[in-house]
Amino acid sequence: MAMVLQNAILCDLDPGRVESGSLRIEGTAIAERGVHVVGKPHDEVVDCEGCVVLPGLVNGHTHLYSALAVGMPPPPKTPHHFLEILEYVWWRLDRALDAESIEVSARIGALEALRRGTTTLIDHHASPNCIDGSLDRIERGIDAVGLRGVLCYETTDRHGAEGCAAGIAENRRYLKRCARRSSGRFAGLVGGHASFTLEDESLDRLAALTDEFDTGVHIHVAEDRCDEEDARKNRGAALMDRLIEHGILKEKSIFAHGTHLTADAIERLNECGATLAHNARSNMNNAVGYAPVDAFRGPVMLGTDGIGGDLFAEAKAAWFASRDHHANLTPARVLKMLAASARRASAALGITLGKLEVGAAADIVVTDYRPSTPLSADNLAGHLLFGMSSGDVATVILAGAAVLRDREVIHRDLVADRNEAIEVAQRLWGRMAELPLE
Template structure:
């Protein structure tokens, strides 16, 4: 993608600043891919800017999806009404055996288009054929933290000569900080139950020596949690911490069944938790104790998981589901302030990805912006913008998505993706590989 950042001027906006704060009648400008001004006056000498009138709009940072398997858009709708282990063993693993680099590229691009339409600017992905994922991300203009998912089933497995590990190293060598930093390469291990301790320790050593992020599934189901205790005499969090996998650069996906001791350990280590409410509900895995995670001082972001277990890649939907479900399971309407879910979807997600210059409407931060139309009937009236986002907004109300100052989507038009061509390629891929 060679499109240059635009100089944009958003006026008459309700700008969400995070932490429950917002500015009405706001003016926000972007220059050279960064936010250059936030205030209530239009700057002088503004002739270089393209002006966007946000009179009926919520202006906010773009969203972060910090747990995803983007190529699994190709499996959307297979394996319905199954718990996790049957879903994996009976449906997903056999389908994944038929994937090719070309199909992973198409699946990723389909995922990117869906996310861009919903205001997402960056996602964290763990899968395979990751160079194809990186290529698709670079073409679409998004950001992504990409990790080659690693497994080891033999006690004697080492990273030396391990083909998957070699893929991960090659990915780092070829794509780290590609696209002016839009691509970050993480390491990724699937889970405790799909890896042996010796291998995990070696992966952790490589990860920490090279200052890389880590993505891993943790305590997604009760069965996973209990069987780990039977195998090792400790929980998945305790086991993964012992191997060195969990550090302040790690994102632990799910954490549905974590204990109080687990939460204290996650907080001590500085681990981020990726909360995936829709996937956890759909697979009947449970509901993560997010109010306790927050109280423990843990950074919590939002993820969609793969489209096969969701079946959408909408961070707005995750935000809204999370904002509702925790009220229900705790029977406390005030259990978590509504604005916190916005922070999970934006600033907390950027922090999880190691993108401290992103995730917030703030001068000097990257110009990652989502504009939502609040003139739709479902949004009228709007007394509180954070409440509107959590309970009223439809994901299709997104009017504009901007990443690093480049417009990726605006008023129904994709700027970096030929959507009709993508539809054809996705349908062809399904018919060719999965018929």
């Protein structure tokens, strides 16, 4: 059965375009776009009542394992800087994860994303005491909700050579698994935590894996000053030189943050065309500073870095942070960041996301946002930043099928999922409390 969305304001992000019209969805893709597409017998016809319809949003950098961290007890010591935030908070959480909490966390994170109009998640996962098979657990959590995912394991030398080897093996195992399928639902990247927790040899092994699978590395870069300081003090090279020397900087790589990259490093990144993932709320939360996104000429995506799945909120935060730091950004540039996330996910999954055009995947957000002021391509970004919010997301279609309808999740019992998550989170927090500081 096909579905026809009539009487919609179709808002494309890539490039920005606003048209009143209709879409016909057949199978998993958009089959027709026009001013008024008429439904055929047996078609499901949805009257969008003059509201905004958007392509499903893509989260360019997230950590689904943090979904059960909401409201967790404070750390045993108060962190005073970024490294202590990692040591006292996030590295305790990831060590406490087991197979069950990984999957439940991914499912809860995916449910939260779906309800905010996010349909694809580019995830960066860590669970040092449960590495083998962890990406399958993440996939199952996402798949239960019906979203798409681009997954990797964040390899690190924090837990010695054995832990590093297990991280690399998990990336390879999952990449192999994805290579055998071509569903457009899940894909892999090569995950690395960050330069400051990876030895030279480990970086080389990550780069070799990208060559083997013709993909890129997904890694935190210069999130805090400590990354550059570690490279210069302990590794004998500037951070970007080190990443280049060991084959990490490549066009298909994703560098998350870039908060403290030097002008020279940004230039090298621009020349390469690698993708940056900007996470404004996370950067503020960790008080690591503002990423100079206006200096990046290549693709810049928006990510939440594990702070929920709401890209409407992230876009607003990215805008306000840019204003607060006197950055030379425009609302249209923030719109472009949402488009860049969709482009990067499209490349990984081998399908077209982020576009309301014939042939594109039918990942579509139907809102009940009916503008109160004129709306056109010229001011779409203004409506996104100052009018719309994730509260306007009413229905989400994924690969041609509704997964959220009138704000109700179709395939899951949300109450049961949340009750289970509360129990799993309680056990997870209990294990965290018993862990010694590293």
